């Protein structure tokens with residue numbers, strides 16, 4: 212494996228639509244390892260920031276750079292949406308598809324699919340149409356379908372929105388295993404408990420800009436701004 216596509220650097224990144232600034236200016240650098248949590252009130256720009264990092268949001272100014280050329284970096288990252296999108300195929304075929312696109316040998320595809328079916332506990336449902344799975348199962352499958360390609364970086368937008376405790380735990384276990392395998396994870400969440408459980412570093416978005424950022428211990432233990440303290444208390448932030 213060639214060296215990581217990280218660090219990721221955002222320089223003066225802004226996204227404006229119809230005269231309104233949705234994001235920025237943002238200057239950020241994300242190191243090679245760990246899990247970054249992006250938190251903030253509704254509409255603060257979390258998803259826009261995530262999409263900008265992934266290269267799917269048209270920038271009005273600035274640049275997003277990886278340590279390798281953009282095209283290479285694109286191939287080595289994956290993005291999982293808040294509402295998982297299932298191919299109208301079986302559960303196993305949903306896992307097989309990204310590997311077929313990579314033109315991996317059949318035996319390798321078979322082995323990886325079997326491994327991931329077991330990891331997400333869906334071996335018995337391998338031939339079921341994926342659209343029939345429950346919300347939690349769909350999200351596990353969507354994450355597995357992203358990780359099966361072994362990306363350097365996994366972006367997740369609110370992966371546990373609307374999921375119960377058991378489903379959330381199952382997804383957090385998947386993310387922890389991915390971290391152990393050195394996948395870099397960058398995700399948004401509204402769940403502060405989840406943020407504390409998973410983050411190695413965190414970003415607090417407010418009104419489209421990074422209001423505060425830092426290592427998890429400092430960020431959660433000793434927030435620097437009144438707004439972040441208020442957000443942790445559950446106050447409404449204007």
Ligand SMILES: Nc1ncnc2c1ncn2[C@@H]1O[C@H](COP(=O)(O)OP(=O)(O)OP(=O)(O)O)[C@@H](O)[C@H]1O
Pocket residue numbers: 228233251252253254255256257258259260
């Ligand atoms: N394509 C677009 N055109 C115009 N406005 C947009 C567009 N996409 C997002 N917005 C607006 O940009 C702002 C930031 O949206 P974004 O989805 O990034 O926020 P968020 O922090 O992820 O919010 P939430 O927590 O509700 O998911 C919001 O006010 C949203 O309505």
